[in-house]
Each structure stands twice: as C-alpha cells, then as structure tokens.
Amino acid sequence: MDVTLTKVHGSENAFFILDQTKLAHRLSEAELKQVTQQVTDRKTGLAGGADGVLYVDDSDHPQASGKMRVINADGSEASMCGNGIRTVARYLSEQKQQTDFKIETMYADLNVKQAQDLAPQVKTFQAEISPVSFKAEDLGMHIADLPALHHVKIPALSKQLAFTAVAVPNPHLISFVDHATLLGPELGRIAGYLNDGANPYFPDGVNVSFVEILGPDHIFVRTFERGVGFTNACGTGMSAASLIYVLEQGGHFEQTITVRNPGGMVKTLVHETPAATYWMELIGNATFVGTATLSLAALLAGDFSQTQFVKSAEQPAYQNFVNRLN
Numbered sequence: 001m002d003v004t005l006t007k008v009h010g011s012e013n014a015f016f017i018l019d020q021t022k023l024a025h026r027l028s029e030a031e032l033k034q035v036t037q038q039v040t041d042r043k044t045g046l047a048g049g050a051d052g053v054l055y056v057d058d059s060d061h062p063q064a065s066g067k068m069r070v071i072n073a074d075g076s077e078a079s080m081c082g083n084g085i086r087t088v089a090r091y092l093s094e095q096k097q098q099t100d101f102k103i104e105t106m107y108a109d110l111n112v113k114q115a116q117d118l119a120p121q122v123k124t125f126q127a128e129i130s131p132v133s134f135k136a137e138d139l140g141m142h143i144a145d146l147p148a149l150h151h152v153k154i155p156a157l158s159k160q161l162a163f164t165a166v167a168v169p170n171p172h173l174i175s176f177v178d179h180a181t182l183l184g185p186e187l188g189r190i191a192g193y194l195n196d197g198a199n200p201y202f203p204d205g206v207n208v209s210f211v212e213i214l215g216p217d218h219i220f221v222r223t224f225e226r227g228v229g230f231t232n233a234c235g236t237g238m239s240a241a242s243l244i245y246v247l248e249q250g251g252h253f254e255q256t257i258t259v260r261n262p263g264g265m266v267k268t269l270v271h272e273t274p275a276a277t278y279w280m281e282l283i284g285n286a287t288f289v290g291t292a293t294l295s296l297a298a299l300l301a302g303d304f305s306q307t308q309f310v311k312s313a314e315q316p317a318y319q320n321f322v323n324r325l326n
C-alpha cells in the first residue's frame, strides 16, 4: 500500500501532513513517534526533513471537520501548533470543500478559515489560538513556587532579561530584547538549558521566544522550540508574543500586529473576552511544497530511497513574497 505525505510550511516552519484516514489502519503510538523521527531528520529524512509531523484524522466531535495531532521532530507530542494548523486547515478545506470550520486539537476545537492571500499564489489561512493560561500548573513550570510569571527576572537564567510565561495552550517563555540580544547566543543558551530534560524549572521543556519591537504593532520573534530547537518561526510563539506585547508593551487589543520572523511574516490579532481571558488569531501562509509517495513498509522502515517527491509551484511564489518584505 502507498502512502502520500504532503510537505508544507507556515513561515518556513516545515511539516509533513500524514492523513491517517487514507491508511488501511491507523499508526500505533510507537509508529507515530518512530515515523516522525525518521521523516523529519534534516540529514537522512524525507525531502530534506522537517520540524514535525501533523497527523490528520477524523474527529468524533460533531462540530469539528477533522482532528490534528502534532508530533515534534524528537517524537514528543505538542498540544498545539499555530503554523501547522493553518496548513492542516488548508488540507481539510480542499478535502472537504469548506472555508470556515473547526479542527479538533488536544485541548480545544479551534476555528480556522481561509483568508485573503498574503501575496499572489501565497495561500493564506487564519486560526484561533486558545485557550490561554498563565498558571504554573498549565505551563509545567516550577519557579520558586510562583503561581505565574509576569515580566520577572530569573537570575539562574539571565541577570538582565525579564520573562513572562504563558500557555496557549503549549508552554511559552517570552522576553523582549534589543536587536543584538535577539540575534546573539543567549536564546540558544537559555532555551537549550530549559529543554535539557534535567533542569528544575521546566522539566518537560518550554518554547522560548525573544521579541524585538520594530515599531508600533510591528515585532520580530525568534523562537527555540521544545522538541525541535531553533525553527524559522513558531506560530503559537508569535501569538503568545503578540499577547504579551499588548499586555506589557503598549500594544492594543483588536489591532492587527505584523509579526516578522526568520522565515517570513504573519499577522496576529489579540482579543480579550468579557471574562478577562484572552485569545488570538494567527493569519499566515499555508504553503504546500510538494508530495512524497512511498510504500507504507518503506515509511515504517525509514527507507526513502524509492520515494517519489513531486514539487508544487508554490515555493517560488512564497520566496518572492519574502524577498519583497526585505
């Protein structure tokens, strides 16, 4: 039996979509982990590897058109993926001929919809990012018994930088920095330590983002992701950074924020509910790079020597879009 994986990206945060409904039988939990580690490997993986695999399946929630599970490159599971859900939204939209629907994720059924293309031939989708929590227990955070972390210096991490922790619902640590710090070694040092599996603060790891304010409603976000390392962009990280920009740095609710990242650009909107909770909208590209077809046996064995990879025409259009940003 042949399997097709679609290579996709949102701001060059790259994934494979594997639709479990097209398989004769669902992959086991061990196979999900093993297949992800094998196909994402940047040296030996499929079509240049990726940052994770997005497993699509039917949802048994009547209001959802499908379900997404996110497995990071190291085989760990994430509760959400902001760049990934836009590509899954596009995939399901084309499969089911819908433009505005819900996708089941680990903690919530999230609204997604097709949006106006960011540029010619740059298909664009928007996704709800929620639920939001600042609670240490939702973040898997253990810092001096603090119930939450709002703009606090943690000397064990850095004497200069202040951090805010927020789950959206995957965990993020955000720090606003100057340009030199954004590009310097501190992000790798701090995030590497917090994702070493042995530190006392985030034993299960955390996504860490440094944010530079470029102008009013204009920020740059660089992220080191849990389970992956540095990525070109992290959608939930950019959504979390936008929320903290509004709450701590003078940004505004209901105002479009332009978020640059090493792989391109997205737009976000931050909303406050009457109950003083928050949710975000993330708007960005959902680019299909190509499709890989191979036998299920080869996929499970991690043998990509006979894989047929057919490129789409979308990547040059995306690159034009990025070139015009600079």
Ligand SMILES: N[C@@H](CCC[C@H](N)C(=O)O)C(=O)O
Pocket (backbone or CB within 6 Å): 013, 070, 072, 077, 078, 079, 080, 081, 082, 083, 084, 170, 171, 207, 225, 226, 227, 228, 231, 233, 234, 235, 236, 237
């Ligand atoms: N790249 C994603 C986030 C993927 C999950 C993350 N690494 C985690 O473990 O929480 C995004 O675009 O949000």
